[in-house]
Amino acid sequence: MENPFVFGKTVGRADFCNRSRDIEFMHHQFNTNANTILISPRRWGKSSLVEEAARKYADKKVSFVFIDLFKCRTPEEFYEAYVQALLKTTNSKLDEAFQFANKWLKGLLPHLSFQPDPNTEFAIKFQAHTSVNVDDVINLSQTIAKRKGIRIILCIDEFQNVNHFPHPIDFQRKLRSYWQRHDRVHYCLYGSKRHLMSQLFESSDLPFYKFGAVHYLKKIEIEEWVPFIVGKFKKTGKEISKEHVLKVCKAMESHSYYTQHAFQILWYLSSTKVLDEDVDKALERLGEQNELQFQKIIESLTTYQLNFVKALTQGVEALHSKQTIKEFALGTTATIQRSIQALLQKDVIDVMGKEITIIDPAFKWWFIRSFSS
Template sequence: MENPFVYGKVVRGKYFADREAEIAELRNDIASSQNVIVFSPRRYGKTSLILEVLDRVKAEGLLTCYIDLFKVTSQETFIAAYAREVARLQGGRIQTMLKKIRDLLPRLVPKVVMKGEKVDLEVEFEFDPRADKGPLFDDLFEAVATMSLQTGKKAVVVFDEFQEITGWDVKGQIERQMRTHFQMHESVSYIFMGSKRHLMQELFRNKNRPFYRFGKHFPLGKIPKDEFAEFIQRHFEETGYQTDLDAIREILHVADDHPYYTQLLCHILWDRKRQEKVIAKEDIYLAVQEVFMREAHAFHDIWDMLPLKSRQLLVALAKEDSPQVRPFSSGFLQKHNLGSASSVQRAITRLLEEEVLEKTNGGYQFTDVFFKRWLRQM
């Protein structure tokens, strides 16, 4: 029997943990051609969420494009990724498809290549990397809107991990051209997703940036506790396991309601209790210890790379129960013997850069819930 709790990869269908309210809101936004900026901490499931939304609106006849910028490192790889999505929207026989692509993207040379033993066909593109790319970007950024007009179908284009553009679009050329084109498209919804809050805020809340006030801000929070509890209980029971509400509440408490870490803990519990098929509250402590054993190498690597002040600050933060800690307050500094506020500021900057901490509206939180618990045991 397959473990129903999936973590560490995109999940779809029955493995996706509800979020029906968020799905409904995003579907309404797309139907209204609303531009949306989605941001959340890492591993909150935003990619799984948007792909679930795209599956549903595609079934309703909309044109859908999904471009992941996480592996994009240059203008050239961005062009290739965007053009492949445009090509994927083209139907019909190969020759007809190639003609449509040439009409939409006349400055690119498409070629069909065979991938794998199953002879899967894929379109790749050639262009002169030394030539001025401005006109080429003009073609790309009009392509989906043109298809929308030609087919009479609304469209949605998703840019995942959009903040990565700041690493290679140093002069902001692509940002400016995107804004110039996208603001004129009445039948296309553009969705920008990111996990680095400070970069996303710089892109979309700085009045000097092209995308200032470009769309609706959609902060993705944790899954509501009652919904998540129902999801956990249903998946245990559907696979023949018995559990109770106290155990489920303890799972959510230990994993801090975090989507990824809750699924991880449930996955381990399901595996550990294959024989008895009963999940009790006392089983959770042993499951957490297994997480620590699995992640010990990674936790030690993080610890080893950090200077003393950053380590001291992390231990202090781990000991605090409240998520609304004020790390620069005199009370916090004195309680944990951390020295000056300026030294703590430098430590926090380092920890944010290393993505050990992430900034929230109320303060700072650990990106890894179990790393925090591991530090509490030190």
């Protein structure tokens, strides 16, 4: 029997747990053509949500185009990925894409090279040493939508990467000035660096201010996980109690990726009925499997930062109090501020108002076990 728990790639259909309200919200956004900004820490399920919302969206006159900015570091790389994704998704064959460009994209055509590709049917690249007209490129989404009589929903993952492009503000200003005039294209922009994403869309002096509705994705509720997980065990001939599910979900703080990972291990090492010791062993294994990565994080921390993490994992709330500073050797209040900034940069913590949390629940779980004495 195949292990029913999936992690490390986006999930959909039977592997997708609930999120019915988020899907409803996304569909409402798609229906009203209002742009959407989706923000959550890493691996909570943004990409899966957008894909599942797209799959469940019934309107056949809508084309979903997906772009991942994970590897894009310059506007040129962005433009190429943009043109490629738009032309490929809205044309099923190389010939069709070429005909379309030949008819409607006269300015752009001389700069494009169309090549067959064994893995993905065909590839579209910019000709070497070419200088394309940026206006034509950015308007391509609207041009295609108009000429093909469709609506396009353009989904751009890891959008915060535009912050690392050379002259980021100029680039963003340009994008926004065109995109805001596109009435046939809905932009769904998402990313995992919360502080960068909120800055991009919520700072009144930046070009993307109020570009769309900002949605902070929440974790899947524990009550949703329970039937999902119990059902998966049952379908594969195994039994797990609600208490065991709760114990794992709590240890992993309902984090989507780690919840799936932990149950994948638990399913694998349990017999037909999950026992108490199986649960402990599964969490232990999960810690072991990530140990190298966690140790690397530890090695990257200064003593003050490490002590700060210790205080956090012990649930200390008055982090700036004299007593805490002394007990955990946190330096001075200025040192604490520097530790917070460094830990934010290293993606170890997240700060929401006054609340500071450790981003990775498995790291936290492992840290408590390794450093509590």
